[in-house]
Amino acid sequence: MRVAQRSMYNSFVSNMNRTLANYMESNIQSSSQKKVNRPSDDPVGMVRVLNYRSAIARNEQYESNTNDAAAWLRSTDSALTQAQVILSSLQEKAEELATGTLTSENRKQASHEIRQLFEQLVNIANTQYGDEHLFAGHKTGTTPYQIGLAVTATNATIDPADPNKDKAPVWEVSGSSDTTVMVRFPTGGELGTDEVEYEYSTDGGETWVTKTLPAGGTELDLDGVTVKVPQEPRVTVEAYDPDKPTARDNGSMLFIREAAYYNGDDNDPEPKVDSYGSSVITSTSAKGNFDKDVRIRLDEDAFANTDGTVKYSYSTDNGITWQTATATTHAGDGKIRLNVPGGYLDVTPGAAGTLAAGQQFVVRPQRANQGLEIAEGEFLTVTNAGKDIFGGLYTPPDGRGPVAAMDGSAKNIFETVSEFLVWAETGVQAGSQEALANLKTASEGLLTSLAAVGGKEQRAELNLNILEGSRFDMEDRMSTIEDVDLTELVTKLAQQQMAYQSVLQSSSMIMQLNLMSFL
Template structure:
């Protein structure tokens, strides 16, 4: 078979290109530390590498979410611990207030401290999370959940929502407890009532929390509600108190005096300020009472029940109900805090699981992707030697000629 000079040169060039490509690939592997440089090198390994990197990226996002969730839950746990401490102090003050030997000034001192504790509870209920969101606002995390209404009573402005986040594939975790369940919807030991001003009122009238002065009369009226309606009559402001259900009037066209006690069906409350004609207030009976309502009734009872046998009996009823409602609030707080602790345990367990999964994924990724430096450098040395030998051989062959044999 004849071998032309052009064939010799073409084969030599092709061989050099192949050897240079192999050497360049090995040099790139050593430089990058990666065995698989492009999908065509190993399609199966390349697919697995992409999957592992996606898993690690997703795990990193979950870890960030878990870190934020842990901080949020720890802050809620701390808030609930402070809340239970405040409840314990409230209990001490309520027991102290039950002493029959207290003077008017003693009662006033206890009432003042109860107000301070209540303000502390409001501050706790408005605790913010690590991103500035209000922990107990439900879905309304951007708005302060607890504040005073037009009557100065503490009202809840959040909702019943409970936010959740995804902490792993197919796993979600609740990250907050709403304020209604935590502080508002507390079962009352016995029937109670709450007061509020209608949202459409145009005047500056305010209604107090009120207290039960006659338990038997109140419970015979329960579960009906009262409406306190104001009207202008000849330049005078008058009010009427009637049943919400039946319309029966218990007080009719009474001249209004700011701060004067209104006593109806075993309940006593006050309207102060300057209500306008058409304004109205609601006295709503029920079987639930917020912790703030419990505090306010205790404070109002200490400040308004006279130091008489009848007054002391009414105060005793207020204290007894307050202590029972306080126990219900403590039970609710303990239940919620226990749930927070369980979720914190879930966070820690998931964090450890993800770390272990990441370690295994990184080891597998390294096995598939990382170059064996000892093998690669040895191969590079061999390829360099082979290239040099090929170059020398080609140099010798290219100088051969038939004219040398003549």
């Protein structure tokens, strides 16, 4: 066979390029330590590698969120533990004051310490993680508690004929005082209507100042503190008996005391309901305990004013999956009740009483708690509504108030400690005895909150272990697809280097041979 010089040189170049290309490919793998560097290297493998990288990135974000949540919870745990120590100290003080063996000077000393402990509790309730408050709900940039003045009234009554008798009287207090201010009444009457004489003391009842609230007057002037008396309903006070010792049950008394006012978020408002569709809706109302948004979709036309059934679906994962259900309608009801996890939704259609298929609703709970996503669709709550732990006074959604959180129960730490301070500063021994029992109840409530936080901390720790294990597993599986075997690669590089050198050397030798070399 005749071999032309052109054909020979083309073959040399082709062999050198092919051998060099293989050598360079191994060199690239050596540089990157990966055998899949381009989609063309392994199309299926590259898809799997990209999927793993995406999953690992999500996993790492969940790990970061879990670590952040754990840090929030550790701060919360620390704050509540400090509060528990303070409550234990207050119980010891209550035991001392309840015995009645302390002198007046000892009582004053104890009351000074109680006031400081109360204010330290407020500082703990205002604890921050970074720049965000732990006990303000979603309002992490708002200081949850501030100290003000409030009124505790004893033996004050409301006229049964008062049209506002079912409302709680609201006392508005302005000014400041370093001690509890006691107010008693030499003459009785309806505040804001009758002329009423009153006396006040700022030294625990040792000395009294007498003043008069004129008929139609609305404010008690206590020299630095002003108390606006309730208007709806009006309050009637009883005169005290001067022949009996000053006591809570001797006539009506007011105690103007230090109190903690809550400014953060709460979970009290009813869930909001958003409606989407062409149907005319008169009203919607959701009731229950919802921990996440619930989407509801009518799967067929619904008739609120006839006996029958209607099929609908609901989703608790933002529409990813749906569950079907059936509701019953009744003639004359005018509304349709749709039961969903956590509660129900009542829908009142327009005058026609009809809801079209495809009409959707979203129940959005008013959540004060802020959570971090620690797994797909799983959130760990890290903030708290302070009023549900520490209590205090707050203004509810209906605007009335301020009122005592926790329905005024002894679990309301701030109100319990505040009233204990009142009895300590005014020398009411029976009040200190009551405070001892109430402080124990408050402490038990706080321990429950601590246990809840501890459970979340444990969940965060377990979740982190799971995430780390999952990440290691995915990284290992991805490595088997894209990472190169170094031992194999080094051997391969040596072989390809030798092959390339052989091609170069043999090609050079052959190209040097021609007829002129033998003439």
